[in-house]
Structure formats: structure tokens, C-alpha cells
Amino acid sequence: MRIALLGYGKMGKLIERIAIERGHEVVVTVDETNRSKVTDDQLKQADVAIEFTMPAVAVENYKWCFDLGVPVVSGTTGWLDRWEEVTAYCEQHRGGFFYASNFSIGVNIFFRLNNYLARLMHDFDDYKVFIEETHHIHKLDAPSGTAITIAEGILENHGGYSSWELNQGETVAKDILPVTAKRIGEVPGIHAVNYRSEVDEIEIRHSAFSREGFAKGAVLAAEFLKGKTGVLGMEDMLKL
Numbered sequence: 001m002r003i004a005l006l007g008y009g010k011m012g013k014l015i016e017r018i019a020i021e022r023g024h025e026v027v028v029t030v031d032e033t034n035r036s037k038v039t040d041d042q043l044k045q046a047d048v049a050i051e052f053t054m055p056a057v058a059v060e061n062y063k064w065c066f067d068l069g070v071p072v073v074s075g076t077t078g079w080l081d082r083w084e085e086v087t088a089y090c091e092q093h094r095g096g097f098f099y100a101s102n103f104s105i106g107v108n109i110f111f112r113l114n115n116y117l118a119r120l121m122h123d124f125d126d127y128k129v130f131i132e133e134t135h136h137i138h139k140l141d142a143p144s145g146t147a148i149t150i151a152e153g154i155l156e157n158h159g160g161y162s163s164w165e166l167n168q169g170e171t172v173a174k175d176i177l178p179v180t181a182k183r184i185g186e187v188p189g190i191h192a193v194n195y196r197s198e199v200d201e202i203e204i205r206h207s208a209f210s211r212e213g214f215a216k217g218a219v220l221a222a223e224f225l226k227g228k229t230g231v232l233g234m235e236d237m238l239k240l
């Protein structure tokens with residue numbers, strides 16, 4: 001498969017290595033230094049584009065791909081307030097878009113576990129839930145896209161919370177789900193959901209050891225997306 005890499009930072013470089021190991025060819029790499037020089041014809045050579053850039057430029061990159069009929073896999077976080085606009089643009093152009101806030105297979109199993117636990121905890125008022133995520137100091141957005149997915153899973157499945165709030169400590173109203181974001185050193189990503197009562201706590205936790213799991217998931221998603229149209233995600237690929 002011929003791959004275009006949009007974003008050639010920490011994730012882009014790792015994705016390149018894994019894609020080549022899996023027998024694919026990287027036909028063009030784009031970052032902020034050469035973005036204005038890369039032509040439509042260069043991008044059109046790709047069967048799939050893999051986009052890991054920055055919140056401020058991701059949507060423009062998706063539209064570039066949809067305009068040229070190149071399906072795009074993306075893991076850039078922090079732009080989801082424009083989800084409706086992007087998916088409508090994709091549908092209008094009969095494009096292919098695979099998005100995941102987290103490409104790790106373990107995290108996607110964790111999402112399922114989180115939804116199940118939230119349903120279970122609905123009947124137990126003594127437990128108050130909170131989410132804590134920790135990432136490296138270079139991360140631009142907070143909370144992480146993964147923490148937002150976890151929070152939305154709890155809101156949908158628990159029923160006792162109306163919204164989540166970032167970094168407000170435990171002083172929030174009873175129906176608010178507190179989310180804490182920490183930025184420490186080079187931590188690849190830790191997410192924990194904790195239900196605490198006066199007498200005990202139940203915690204589920206996922207810790208990534210490196211970025212490899214995300215990069216491999218993105219290459220698998222590109223293999224899955226090739227030749228398909230529509231808006232797809234990890235649920236479609238993993239059939240959990």
C-alpha cells in the first residue's frame with residue numbers, strides 16, 4: 001500500500017517505521033516545513049494518508065485529502081468540536097475517514113470495560129467516580145482525547161452524571177464527573193477511572209509503555225480503510 005504521512009513528528013516517524021516493516025511504501029511525508037510545497041499530485045499518489053499533526057491544522061488536512069479522494073486515517077486530538085463539519089465534508093465527497101482518539105488496542109478494550117463498569121455502578125450511590133490521565137509535557141491538549149472518550153462513556157452508561165469538568169478537584173457538584181490531567185516528563189499515556197466510597201475504591205487503569213501501540217494501530221487502520229468509504233473507527237475494525 002502507498003501511504004502519505006501528514007505530520008512527521010514523533011508519531012509520523014514511528015508510523016513510517018512500522019509501515020515499512022509491514023511491507024508498505026511511504027510516498028510522501030508532510031510537515032509544517034514543507035506543507036506549502038507538497039502538490040496535490042504528490043498526495044494523490046497515496047492509497048491512504050495517515051495524519052498525526054496538531055489540533056489547529058488537522059481539519060484543513062482532512063479536507064485536502066477528501067478533495068483529492070484520498071482516504072485518511074487520523075489520530076490528531078483536540079479538534080473534535082469540528083466533528084460534524086468534518087464528517088459532513090467526508091460524506092459530501094464520498095471520502096473515507098478513520099478516526100480514533102486512541103489507536104491502542106488495549107485502550108479500546110479499556111473503553112469497553114469502562115462502559116460496563118459504569119453501567120454496573122449506576123445502582124451504587126456510595127461511590128463517586130473520577131478520571132485521571134497523565135501524559136508527557138509536550139502534549140498540547142488537555143484533557144486527552146482518550147480521557148474525553150472515557151468520560152463520555154461514563155456519562156452515557158452511568159446515568160448519574162450530567163457533564164465532566166477538567167481540573168476542578170473534588171469540589172464539583174454531585175452530578176459533575178471530575179477529570180484531572182497531569183503533564184509529567186515523557187509519559188506516553190496513563191488513564192485511570194476510580195470509583196471511591198468511604199470504605200474502598202475500585203480502579204481500572206491503562207498504561208501505555210511506549211507510542212508503538214498507537215502507531216501500529218494506525219497502520220492497521222490504514223490497511224482496513226483502503227478501498228472503503230464512510231466514517232469508521234476502532235469499533236468497526238476490532239469488532240469488540
Ligand SMILES: NC(=O)c1ccc[n+]([C@@H]2O[C@H](COP(=O)([O-])OP(=O)(O)OC[C@H]3O[C@@H](n4cnc5c(N)ncnc54)[C@H](O)[C@@H]3O)[C@@H](O)[C@H]2O)c1
Pocket residue numbers: 006007008009010011012030031032033035052053054055057061074075076077078100101102103104139140211214
Ligand atoms: N490517537 C492516538 O492514538 C494518538 C497517539 C499519540 C499521539 N496522538 C496525537 O497525534 C498528534 C501528533 O502527535 P506527535 O506526538 O506526533 O506530535 P509532534 O509534535 O511530534 O508532531 C506533529 C507534526 O505535525 C507537523 N505539522 C504541523 N503543521 C502541519 C501541517 N499543516 N501539515 C502537516 N504537518 C504539520 C509538525 O511539523 C510535526 O511534524 C497529537 O495531536 C497527539 O495528541 C494521538
